[in-house]
Amino acid sequence: MRILIVGAGIGGMTLAALLRQRGQQATLVERAPDFEHAGYMLGLWPLGSRVLHGLSLYERFAADSMECTDYEVRDNHGELVKHWSMGPISDRFGPNLSCTRPQLIHLLHQSLGDADLRFSTSLASLQQQGEEVTATFSTGEQETFDLVVGADGLHSCVRQMVFGDQPYYHTGWGGWVWYADLASAPAGTFIEHWGTGRFVGGYPTRDGVGIFAGAPTGDEREKPGPGRRQRIREQFAGMGQLVDAWLDDLPDDNASMFYWKLSDVRSAEWTRGRVVLLGDAAAGFLPTAGIGASMAMESAAVLADELARTDIRFVEHALALYVKRRKHRVESIQDDSRHLARTMFLKSSTLSHIRNLATKFYSLEQLAGSIAKAFDQPI
Ligand SMILES: Cc1cc2nc3c(=O)[nH]c(=O)nc-3n(C[C@H](O)[C@H](O)[C@H](O)COP(=O)(O)OP(=O)(O)OC[C@H]3O[C@@H](n4cnc5c(N)ncnc54)[C@H](O)[C@@H]3O)c2cc1C
Numbered sequence: 001m002r003i004l005i006v007g008a009g010i011g012g013m014t015l016a017a018l019l020r021q022r023g024q025q026a027t028l029v030e031r032a033p034d035f036e037h038a039g040y041m042l043g044l045w046p047l048g049s050r051v052l053h054g055l056s057l058y059e060r061f062a063a064d065s066m067e068c069t070d071y072e073v074r075d076n077h078g079e080l081v082k083h084w085s086m087g088p089i090s091d092r093f094g095p096n097l098s099c100t101r102p103q104l105i106h107l108l109h110q111s112l113g114d115a116d117l118r119f120s121t122s123l124a125s126l127q128q129q130g131e132e133v134t135a136t137f138s139t140g141e142q143e144t145f146d147l148v149v150g151a152d153g154l155h156s157c158v159r160q161m162v163f164g165d166q167p168y169y170h171t172g173w174g175g176w177v178w179y180a181d182l183a184s185a186p187a188g189t190f191i192e193h194w195g196t197g198r199f200v201g202g203y204p205t206r207d208g209v210g211i212f213a214g215a216p217t218g219d220e221r222e223k224p225g226p227g228r229r230q231r232i233r234e235q236f237a238g239m240g241q242l243v244d245a246w247l248d249d250l251p252d253d254n255a256s257m258f259y260w261k262l263s264d265v266r267s268a269e270w271t272r273g274r275v276v277l278l279g280d281a282a283a284g285f286l287p288t289a290g291i292g293a294s295m296a297m298e299s300a301a302v303l304a305d306e307l308a309r310t311d312i313r314f315v316e317h318a319l320a321l322y323v324k325r326r327k328h329r330v331e332s333i334q335d336d337s338r339h340l341a342r343t344m345f346l347k348s349s350t351l352s353h354i355r356n357l358a359t360k361f362y363s364l365e366q367l368a369g370s371i372a373k374a375f376d377q378p379i
Helices: 010-021 046-054 058-064 087-093 101-110 157-163 228-235 241-248 292-308 312-344 349-359 369-374
Strands: 003-006 026-029 041-044 066-068 070-074 080-085 096-100 116-118 123-129 132-137 142-145 147-150 168-180 189-194 199-205 208-216 258-265 275-277
Touching: 003 010, 003 132, 003 142, 010 026, 010 046, 010 101, 010 292, 041 046, 041 101, 041 199, 041 292, 046 058, 046 292, 058 096, 058 101, 066 199, 080 349, 096 101, 096 199, 123 157, 132 147, 147 157, 157 275, 168 199, 168 241, 168 312, 189 241, 189 312, 189 349, 199 241, 208 228, 208 241, 258 312, 275 312, 292 312, 312 369
Parallel strands: 003 026, 003 147, 026 116, 070 189, 147 275
Antiparallel strands: 041 096, 066 096, 070 080, 123 132, 132 142, 168 208, 168 258, 189 199, 199 208
16 A cells, blocks of 8 residues: 655654554655754653554653653742642553653654655645545655545644645644753653743653743734843743743743744544545644643554555545544544633633632543543543
8 A cells, every 4th residue: 555644743653653563664754854853842641652562662762751740730920729649640541751752753763764754845736536646745746645644733734735724723822832951840740830821831851841831922922033032031920930940941032942822723524535634633732731642643553553454445444434433532632622721821810810729629530531531441
């Protein structure tokens, strides 16, 4: 089967590795020039990291990651609102392992051997005819495949080409990502400051504490260039000692820094003919539940499984089964991420106060019900 995977991200690389293990070589095209581009921190729940067992990569991944043992929510001034131990989840299902995106991508890359992976290549057009799909690349080359997998992330061009505009969900917030010194936070504790009109989270990895500092979009503060560092410092001042230490490690104004608009997307359809969507391309994730990468990996495992049980004649049936196994689960978990965004990102001080009082009585299961259930549901 000639398979094209558009996007060598978490989902695309996981799928390629699983297919290769089963003797199927896919062609991967990646828009970026290499894997060295700026990445961010990732917490991988056992939903996703379980997939690494099947690739014999789990032990290496665990050795390079940091286990998240505790989760804390603090308020606008850094006072503790709630502390949860991750023990009840990790004892039953496995740890939440924190890493960087490039680290996971490099690990998956190692298991691809001499795969046909083409950097600096994106898709110019797709044409389906009968049981074949012809792809034209940005390089001008044209090739025909039996199956095209759109694993090209939140703003997927495969989704756009095949299904047109799909509804985005905008929180109206966005945020900066940078790394702070590892010593600036307790190892193994994810600490989030749910403020009023601002949010700062710190997520330790072995390479440093990944920081996400978010606020409503649409003012001058999100602009890059001169004065950026000072503007961010002013916006997040007074959130307590931890945030002060993280702000000290802000990159200089001229350094490249990742700004992320907090929006997601949900495609009404995931497959048409011989094209199928995977990961954020099908249903994009806000970072609020730290679960988009896990979902992309789980979906890759299910797609590889369905493809392993079919031949070229019945590919479309295999894709339909993949969608049946994944869509409801992924969208329920996406709903949880949206619900968390509505809880975490508040502008009103009265609502923030009520939220903080209620959070003191929440269990982790109450905070994200579908995710809690997903650990124990078959796929
Ligand atoms: C700041 C931040 C923090 C996050 N934290 C977490 C977390 O803690 N835990 C978690 O599970 N998830 C987290 N996520 C979400 C997670 O990263 C995504 O859900 C996950 O990466 C989705 O995998 P994917 O393969 O669908 O997309 P991606 O990993 O985004 O990969 C898509 C790939 O496609 C490439 N591409 C795009 N367009 C084209 C094109 N036209 N042609 C060719 N290639 C193309 C891109 O360069 C990229 O390499 C976070 C995201 C962000 C931004």
